Amino acid sequence: MPELPEVETTRRGISAHIRGHTVTAAVVRERHLRWPVPRKLNALLHGQRLSAVSRRAKYLLLHFPNGTLILHLGMSGSLRVLAATTPPEKHDHLDLVFDDGRCLRLRDPRRFGAVLWTREDPARHPLLARLGPEPLSAAFDGAQLHRCATGRKRAIKALLMDSHVVVGVGNIYANEALFMAGVHPIRAAGCVSRARCDHLADAIKTVLSAAIRAGGTTLRDFTSTDGTPGHFRAALQVYGREGQACPQCAQPIRQLRLAQRSTFYCPHCQH
């Protein structure tokens, strides 16, 4: 579920409903996520007013006067805003109940997600402190990508998915950006020219921006059941399309395994 576009769409969706409201209870039903959910979350958050919901990489940051709640959705997490009286279902691990009778509910079947608390500047939290630039910011461009790629032997796709280089590029969009830029996924990062790094950086920005717009449509209503998985699927050029015709040259899309992730590419268009 959550690639960066969906995390950003989630942020926008929940923010409008919960920002400015005060927590009346934090209900933890399952504390065994990627890391244990902090004890005494209820004591920490009770009576605290949520001032803002921001995002860094795929982490959502809920800002309170006494600290910040850091949420990560992992592979299968989702957040919804609904009436606090709505009965929780299987895998609904956490509710933040607000003073208007609604709650923010975290569901995460695979439990790869995380709920963490910090009193410090969240940017200095160990998980966030060493992250690379945001892909849609001016700090990320072809020059930055080329600096990181220089002298590296690993596959360019693995480099794009390395959060020290740039954050938020998951498996789907790494595939799509490489196709858009005409770069072969297993090419050694150090063998990608500056000009092609420019194209790759542009492609990442283009595909993520388009997906955020599409995600906005898909997950518009956070108070209802759930966003159907992926309006943007229709826009994918190579991901999940093994054997189908390349949109540019009509040759069959191929699939391979790279760093344990499915990788899709056109052998004719990508070098």
Place this chain on the structure above:
DNA sequence: CAACGGACCTGCCTGC
């Protein structure tokens, strides 16, 4: 230091 595999989980789909 760089690069790679394993690990963490459940659900869903395929094929026998």
Place this chain on the structure above:
DNA sequence: TGCAGGCAGGTCCGTT
């Protein structure tokens, strides 16, 4: 129909 096996949108950590 049942069951085994493989795969899934992430990413930290230990080993080489």
